Amino acid sequence: MAQPHRIVVVGTGLAGASAAAAVREQGFTGDVVLLGRDPRSPYELPALSKGILLRDADEPDWVRDEGFYAERGIDLHTGTDVRELHLGERVVVDGDGTRHGYDRLVLATGCAPRTLPVPGAELAGLRTLRTLDDALALRDVLGDGVPVVIVGAGWIGCEVAAAARKHGAEVTVIDPLPLPLHRTLGDTVAEVFRDLHARHGVTWRLGTGVAGFVGDEGVVTGVRLDDGTVLPAEVVVVGVGAAPRVELAKAAGLELCDSVPGGGVAVDASLRTSAPDVFAVGDIAAHFHPRYGRRVRVEHWANAKDQGTHVAGTLLGGAEPYTASPYFFSDQYDLGMEVRGLANPFTDDLVVRGDLAAAEFTAFWTRGGRVLAAMNVNQWDDGDALQALVDIQAAVSPDDLRNADLADLT
Numbered sequence: 001m002a003q004p005h006r007i008v009v010v011g012t013g014l015a016g017a018s019a020a021a022a023v024r025e026q027g028f029t030g031d032v033v034l035l036g037r038d039p040r041s042p043y044e045l046p047a048l049s050k051g052i053l054l055r056d057a058d059e060p061d062w063v064r065d066e067g068f069y070a071e072r073g074i075d076l077h078t079g080t081d082v083r084e085l086h087l088g089e090r091v092v093v094d095g096d097g098t099r100h101g102y103d104r105l106v107l108a109t110g111c112a113p114r115t116l117p118v119p120g121a122e123l124a125g126l127r128t129l130r131t132l133d134d135a136l137a138l139r140d141v142l143g144d145g146v147p148v149v150i151v152g153a154g155w156i157g158c159e160v161a162a163a164a165r166k167h168g169a170e171v172t173v174i175d176p177l178p179l180p181l182h183r184t185l186g187d188t189v190a191e192v193f194r195d196l197h198a199r200h201g202v203t204w205r206l207g208t209g210v211a212g213f214v215g216d217e218g219v220v221t222g223v224r225l226d227d228g229t230v231l232p233a234e235v236v237v238v239g240v241g242a243a244p245r246v247e248l249a250k251a252a253g254l255e256l257c258d259s260v261p262g263g264g265v266a267v268d269a270s271l272r273t274s275a276p277d278v279f280a281v282g283d284i285a286a287h288f289h290p291r292y293g294r295r296v297r298v299e300h301w302a303n304a305k306d307q308g309t310h311v312a313g314t315l316l317g318g319a320e321p322y323t324a325s326p327y328f329f330s331d332q333y334d335l336g337m338e339v340r341g342l343a344n345p346f347t348d349d350l351v352v353r354g355d356l357a358a359a360e361f362t363a364f365w366t367r368g369g370r371v372l373a374a375m376n377v378n379q380w381d382d383g384d385a386l387q388a389l390v391d392i393q394a395a396v397s398p399d400d401l402r403n404a405d406l407a408d409l410t
C-alpha cells in the first residue's frame with residue numbers, strides 16, 4: 001500500500017489521541033487531523049471515578065501535554081462531532097458540514113454509557129459517568145449524609161460507591177446479579193468486593209432489578225425496585241455498562257461484529273476494518289486476537305493506549321498483529337488491584353495465592369492447567385511474573401501457583 005499523506009482520527013479519547021501522537025513519534029510527516037466531540041484536550045478516564053471524585057485531583061491525566069499537538073503539527077479539533085463517513089470518497093463530515101478528506105482513517109469513538117429502558121428513565125438528575133464534566137458535576141453533589149443510589153455493581157458502580165462513602169454519603173448499590181463484579185470475577189473473588197464495600201458502610205441490594213425511577217416535577221427522587229420498594233435518593237448514578245459507539249461505522253457499511261458482548265467494529269489482527277484504509281482502536285474495536293483465535297473487545301485503559309500506539313505502525317504500512325494481553329486496574333478504598341489476561345471465572349479453575357479474607361492475594365484462573373488470567377490484589381511485587389505467565393499461558397500446577405516464587409515459574 002502507498003504511504004499515506006493525510007491521516008484523520010475520529011475520537012479524542014486515549015485511543016485516538018495515542019494514535020495521532022504515535023504516527024508523529026514514528027516519523028510520519030504528512031497531515032494528521034484529530035477530531036473529537038469533547039471540548040477539552042484529550043484526557044484519560046480512570047481518574048474520573050477515582051482521584052477526581054475523591055477530590056484528590058481537579059484535573060484528569062492528559063494524554064499529552066497541552067502544547068504537544070500544536071508543536072507536533074497535529075491538527076486537533078475539539079468540540080467537533082463527526083456525523084458522516086463516506087468510504088468511497090474517503091471523507092468524514094463534521095457537524096458544521098466541514099469535509100475532512102483522508103487517505104487513512106482511524107475510528108476511536110469509544111463507548112457511551114448505557115441507560116435503563118424503564119419508566120422514569122427520562123427524568124432529570126439521572127447521572128452517568130463518562131466525561132470530565134460528568135465527574136465534576138457528580139462530585140459536587142456527593143456529601144455527608146446525602147442518600148446516593150447507584151444502579152449497577154460493575155467497576156464504575158463500585159468505584160463511585162467508594163468515593164461517595166469517602167464523602168460520607170449514604171450509599172445503596174443495586175444489581176440484579178448476586179454479587180458485585182460477578183461476571184468478571186465469579187463467586188469467590190466477587191465476595192471479597194461485596195465484603196469490602198459492606199465494611200465501608202455500603203448497603204447492597206443484590207439480586208434485585210430496577211423497575212423504574214420515580215420523580216417530582218421532572219427530577220428523579222428515587223429508584224423503584226422489582227419488588228415495588230422505592231429507595232429515596234438525592235443522587236442516582238446509573239452504571240450499567242457502556243455500548244460501543246459504532247454508528248459512523250455502521251452507517252458507512254463497515255463490518256460489525258456481534259460475537260463480542262455489546263458488538264463492535266470488526267478489525268483484523270493488525271486493527272484494520274473491512275475497508276482497507278480504515279482502522280478502529282480502543283473500546284469500539286472487536287479485534288481478532290491471534291492468541292485467543294477469536295475477536296475480543298476490551299474496554300480498558302491499557303488496550304486504548306496500546307492499540308492507539310500500535311495502529312500507527314499499521315497506518316504507516318506495517319502488518320504486525322496486536323497481541324497484548326488485556327490488562328485492567330481498579331482502586332477502591334484501600335484496595336488496589338490489577339487483572340491480566342482473559343478467562344471465564346465460571347468455567348475456568350480458580351487458584352488463590354495469599355489471603356482472601358485480608359484482601360491480600362493473587363487469584364489465577366487456569367484452563368487445562370494453563371494460566372489464562374491473574375489478578376493481584378494489594379500485592380505489587382509480581383507484576384512482571386504475572387504478565388509473563390499470562391502472556392505465555394504457562395502450564396503451572398496449582399501447588400506452584402500457590403507457593404512457588406512466581407518469578408521462577410516463567
Ligand SMILES: Cc1cc2nc3c(=O)[nH]c(=O)nc-3n(C[C@H](O)[C@H](O)[C@H](O)COP(=O)(O)OP(=O)(O)OC[C@H]3O[C@@H](n4cnc5c(N)ncnc54)[C@H](O)[C@@H]3O)c2cc1C
Pocket residue numbers: 010011012013014015016035036037038044045046047048049080081082083108109110111129130131156245248281282283284298299300301302304327328329330331
Ligand atoms: C469513569 C471511568 C473510569 C475508568 N477506569 C478505568 C480503570 O481504572 N482502569 C482501566 O483499565 N480502564 C478504566 N476505564 C476504561 C478506559 O478508560 C477506557 O477503556 C478507555 O478510555 C477507552 O478509550 P477510547 O479512546 O477507546 O474511548 P473513549 O475514552 O470513550 O474516547 C472516545 C472519544 O470519542 C469521542 N467521540 C465519539 N463519537 C464521536 C464522533 N462521532 N465525533 C467525534 N468524537 C466522537 C468521544 O467524545 C470520546 O471523547 C474507565 C472508564 C471510565 C468511563
